[in-house]
Amino acid sequence: xxxxxxxxxxxxxxxxxxxxxxxxxxxxxxxxxxxxxxxxxxxxxxxxxxxxxxxxxxxxxxxxxxxxxxxxxxxxxxxxxxxxxxxxxxxxxxxxxxxxxxxxxxxxxxxxxxxxxxxxxxxxxxxxxxxxxxxxxxxxxxxxxxxxxxxxxxxxxxxxxxxxxxxxxxxxxxxxxxxxxxxxxxxxxxxxxxxxxxxxxxxxxxxxxxxxxxxxxxxxxxxxxxxxxxxxxxxxxxxxxxxxxxxxxxxxxxxxxxxxxxxxxxxxxxxxxxxxxxxxxxxxxxxxxxxxxxxxxxxxxxxxxxxxxxxxxxxxxxxxxxxxxxxxxxxxxxxxxxxxxxxxxxxxxxxxxxxxxxxxxxxxxxxxxxxxxxxxxxxx
Numbered sequence: 001x002x003x004x005x006x007x008x009x010x011x012x013x014x015x016x017x018x019x020x021x022x023x024x025x026x027x028x029x030x031x032x033x034x035x036x037x038x039x040x041x042x043x044x045x046x047x048x049x050x051x052x053x054x055x056x057x058x059x060x061x062x063x064x065x066x067x068x069x070x071x072x073x074x075x076x077x078x079x080x081x082x083x084x085x086x087x088x089x090x091x092x093x094x095x096x097x098x099x100x101x102x103x104x105x106x107x108x109x110x111x112x113x114x115x116x117x118x119x120x121x122x123x124x125x126x127x128x129x130x131x132x133x134x135x136x137x138x139x140x141x142x143x144x145x146x147x148x149x150x151x152x153x154x155x156x157x158x159x160x161x162x163x164x165x166x167x168x169x170x171x172x173x174x175x176x177x178x179x180x181x182x183x184x185x186x187x188x189x190x191x192x193x194x195x196x197x198x199x200x201x202x203x204x205x206x207x208x209x210x211x212x213x214x215x216x217x218x219x220x221x222x223x224x225x226x227x228x229x230x231x232x233x234x235x236x237x238x239x240x241x242x243x244x245x246x247x248x249x250x251x252x253x254x255x256x257x258x259x260x261x262x263x264x265x266x267x268x269x270x271x272x273x274x275x276x277x278x279x280x281x282x283x284x285x286x287x288x289x290x291x292x293x294x295x296x297x298x299x300x301x302x303x304x305x306x307x308x309x310x311x312x313x314x315x316x317x318x319x320x321x322x323x324x325x326x327x328x329x330x331x332x333x334x335x336x337x338x339x340x341x342x343x344x345x346x347x348x349x350x351x352x353x354x355x356x357x358x359x360x361x362x363x364x365x366x367x368x369x370x371x372x373x374x375x376x377x378x379x380x
Contacts, residue, residue: 027097027104028055029236030079030123030204035092037071037078040085044308048074048087050260053334056204061230061237063247063268065283066257069304072240073128075257076206080123081107081115098122098203121151124197128209130189134181140192141167141177147199166195170225187218191225198229206238211246223250244283248272253344256280259305259315261332266345274354276337276347278320281358314349321359322352 037049049071056062064072077083079094094107096118107118127133135143144163148154154162164174170191181189190210197205207226211219227250230237239251247254247268254271256264256279264277275281282300289295302319311317313328320327334346339353 029058029097030056030238031093031095031097031104032075032079033093033095035075035079035094036090037074037083037087038090039087041308046307047260047310048307049078051092052257052260052262054255054262054265056236056238058203058236059230059234060253061239061251063244063251063254064238064240064257065242065244065247065254067242067304069307070257071260072242072257073208076125076208076238076240079107080119080125080206081110082119082125096122096204120147120202121200122202123204123206124200124202126190126193126197126205126207126210128212130186130193131181133193134189136181139178139180140184140189141179144192144196144199147196151200162199166199167192169198169229170195185218186214187222190214190218190222194222194226194229198233198235201233202235204236204238206240208240209242210239211241226250243287244271244280245287256283259310260307261315261348262334263316263332263348264346265334266337266340267342270340270342270345274337274340274345276340276345276352276354277316277349278322278352279316281352282319322349322356324351326351 032052032054035049035052035054036047038045038047052071052075054062054064054075064075066072074083074087078087078089081089083089089108092108095104096107097104100122105118107115110118134140141160141163144166145159148159148162152159152162164177167174167176172188172191172195176184176188181192184192194210197207210226211222214222223246226237229235239247241247244254244256248271249268251268254266254268255262256271256277258279264271264275264280266274266276271280272284275284279300282298285298286300288297300319305311305315305318311328313330314320314323314332317323317327330348330350332348334348335350336343337345337347337353339355
């Protein structure tokens with residue numbers, strides 16, 4: 001049993017003290033391999049996710065960062081088979097291994113009734129924008145109760161008590177069970193979504209922009225509570241956000257996504273201090289430092305590419321300050337960063353290293369042959 005210091009609430013389950021059946025071993029609890037998703041349109045396929053490989057281990061927090069439209073949510077929802085037409089999974093594998101499925105199951109092969117066993121019981125989601133995710137005509141207690149009754153064999157009284165305990169667990173008074181979403185603040189609604197996601201003690205919790213539209217004080221409270229609950233219950237987290245600064249505090253590893261592909265994966269420490277991909281560097285330079293000397297904020301110029309017609313080679317080339325014509329021939333595969341002591345630090349850019357200085361304005365060269373002039377890049 002796990003007891004919160006603040007409320008004394010108890011939640012049952014061995015997960016409170018373990019990392020799951022694999023004991024935090026080498027095999028990931030969720031293994032996404034060569035995963036691709038397109039959106040079918042009259043003007044061609046939009047390649048939202050293209051050959052992505054990502055692993056999540058028991059008890060780990062993996063952050064998925066990138067601009068809006070980079071494919072983060074599509075990757076998460078696609079791996080749970082929650083996408084609807086015109087979205088179409090065109091390839092890949094998603095293997096889940098948890099306490100109740102130690103040998104692993106292929107999520108993409110499951111029938112709808114089998115997915116109902118996996119979703120929410122094994123893998124749950126805190127959806128983006130709690131006001132839109134919650135049903136406005138049902139009380140928050142009834143909405144959590146629906147999840148408990150659908151996936152757990154409890155009597156009515158036990159289920160109601162569990163709902164009350166879950167609200168206690170996320171610091172919401174029990175008398176709010178009968179409240180409707182519009183009667184709660186933004187922070188309380190987000191906590192209700194977290195309680196709902198934890199209702200069946202899942203192995204994995206996917207959090208899609210869980211602090212969007214919240215002020216910074218409430219945002220910090222929510223993040224602190226996520227960390228506390230993760231430590232107590234030992235679930236793994238896939239945390240999706242466009243705010244890289246959040247992940248530097250919260251995540252064990254960070255995966256950076258651009259134009260449907262992963263461009264860099266490393267520990268949060270490596271991403272913070274030794275970023276290797278120009279896009280990661282650009283994201284880090286887009287928010288101010290709280291300590292150290294003042295520096296000029298340098299956002300990323302331009303806009304993401306049209307996913308129906310990606311440029312050859314590196315899709316970040318038209319916006320990259322290091323770009324050369326050599327970048328038109330790379331295949332965007334992830335490879336180990338040569339100067340990193342961390343063997344798990346990989347990047348899709350074969351030319352730029354963590355210490356490579358940004359070229360002066362008006363030039364674009366990283367030492368590779370056939371330097372491309374800025375106007376030529378912009379014209380592509």
